[in-house]
Amino acid sequence: MSGTGAKAGRRDDIVAVALELLDAHGLPELSMRRIAGALGMQPSALYWHFPDKQTLLGAVAADVLGAPEASGPEALALDLRDRLLGRRDAAELVSSASALGHCRIPHSELLRSAALAAGADDARAAAAASAAVLYTLGWVLHAQQRSVAEALGAASPDAPEPAPYADGLELILGGL
Amino acid sequence: MSGTGAKAGRRDDIVAVALELLDAHGLPELSMRRIAGALGMQPSALYWHFPDKQTLLGAVAADVLGAPEASGPEALALDLRDRLLGRRDAAELVSSASALGHCRIPHSELLRSAALAAGADDARAAAAASAAVLYTLGWVLHAQQRSVAEALGAASPDAPEPAPYADGLELILGGL
Numbered sequence: 001m002s003g004t005g006a007k008a009g010r011r012d013d014i015v016a017v018a019l020e021l022l023d024a025h026g027l028p029e030l031s032m033r034r035i036a037g038a039l040g041m042q043p044s045a046l047y048w049h050f051p052d053k054q055t056l057l058g059a060v061a062a063d064v065l066g067a068p069e070a071s072g073p074e075a076l077a078l079d080l081r082d083r084l085l086g087r088r089d090a091a092e093l094v095s096s097a098s099a100l101g102h103c104r105i106p107h108s109e110l111l112r113s114a115a116l117a118a119g120a121d122d123a124r125a126a127a128a129a130s131a132a133v134l135y136t137l138g139w140v141l142h143a144q145q146r147s148v149a150e151a152l153g154a155a156s157p158d159a160p161e162p163a164p165y166a167d168g169l170e171l172i173l174g175g176l
Numbered sequence: 177m178s179g180t181g182a183k184a185g186r187r188d189d190i191v192a193v194a195l196e197l198l199d200a201h202g203l204p205e206l207s208m209r210r211i212a213g214a215l216g217m218q219p220s221a222l223y224w225h226f227p228d229k230q231t232l233l234g235a236v237a238a239d240v241l242g243a244p245e246a247s248g249p250e251a252l253a254l255d256l257r258d259r260l261l262g263r264r265d266a267a268e269l270v271s272s273a274s275a276l277g278h279c280r281i282p283h284s285e286l287l288r289s290a291a292l293a294a295g296a297d298d299a300r301a302a303a304a305a306s307a308a309v310l311y312t313l314g315w316v317l318h319a320q321q322r323s324v325a326e327a328l329g330a331a332s333p334d335a336p337e338p339a340p341y342a343d344g345l346e347l348i349l350g351g352l
Contacts, residue, residue, distance in 0.1 A: 127346070131339070134344065139310050141314070156276065163302040167300075
């Protein structure tokens with residue numbers, strides 16, 4: 001039992017270090033070698049905890065997403081937006097990890113339940129949850145790509161800004 | 177004048193070859209070196225036509241997006257979705273290039289005009305255009321990441337599918 005606990009604790013350490021490296025260097029630079037190096041481990045030792053890099057990234061994405069306590073469709077969508085905005089490259093990380101099935105976006109199921117509770121039928125609740133999550137990922141992805149480009153001086157100053165996040169969200173959720 | 181014409185023609189050749197390489201190898205492998213090699217050029221010669229890789233990728237993205245002839249908000253959104261689905265990694269390419277200001281998404285302005293024509297006020301038309309474009313990018317990004325992962329055997333079979341594209345689009349545009 002203590003061995004299992006130590007293994008789980010080490011797994012948490014790995015995710016925590018990966019999150020620090022993500023903020024410091026960005027997703028393209030987040031290699032198994034770099035994570036192992038920051039922990040003073042051999043890269044091969046990481047594979048005792050995670051079968052492959054995609055699974056490790058899924059655990060990092062799940063940590064970014066956390067366990068939302070918000071209720072109500074708007075509050076859940078805003079919680080997702082704010083968690084993604086809080087970590088460098090998080091929209092790209094979560095979009096990829098969830099598409100691959102290596103993390104679940106807990107907001108998705110909670111949004112569906114909230115839409116059902118608000119009186120939507122099954123199909124409409126599923127559509128609203130899905131559209132709110134994909135719109136949020138698209139919006140934050142745009143904002144994060146833009147800020148990386150600005151930091152590098154690679155953004156064109158006349159790139160059009162998207163409309164405010166809340167305005168699009170209201171269109172998606174307003175009918176509930 | 178003939179020199180200018182030759183230069184423009186060469187630029188079109190470069191974009192066409194970059195599109196072929198994108199379909200064959202994917203966005204992460206689309207390097208200036210690879211594009212130059214496929215054209216029998218030195219990488220440095222590409223810089224006579226494009227000041228940097230981001231500008232070249234912007235031209236490739238603009239070619240993917242084309243000049244939509246659809247009218248009506250739904251038809252414009254579907255046209256964007258289909259153009260993105262038609263090229264490997266196109267959602268990532270277009271999202272990045274447009275966030276950096278290296279391409280414009282023509283559907284965006286056309287959607288706004290169509291929403292105005294349908295009677296929406298300025299703020300609502302901007303919100304609907306922006307939400308429809310970001311939702312479409314998020315939806316296609318998910319689908320394309322999923323299909324890359326499936327090709328590599330890296331997708332988990334129990335990853336949840338998003339709701340059908342048209343259902344979310346209807347929530348965004350339904351009120352117009």
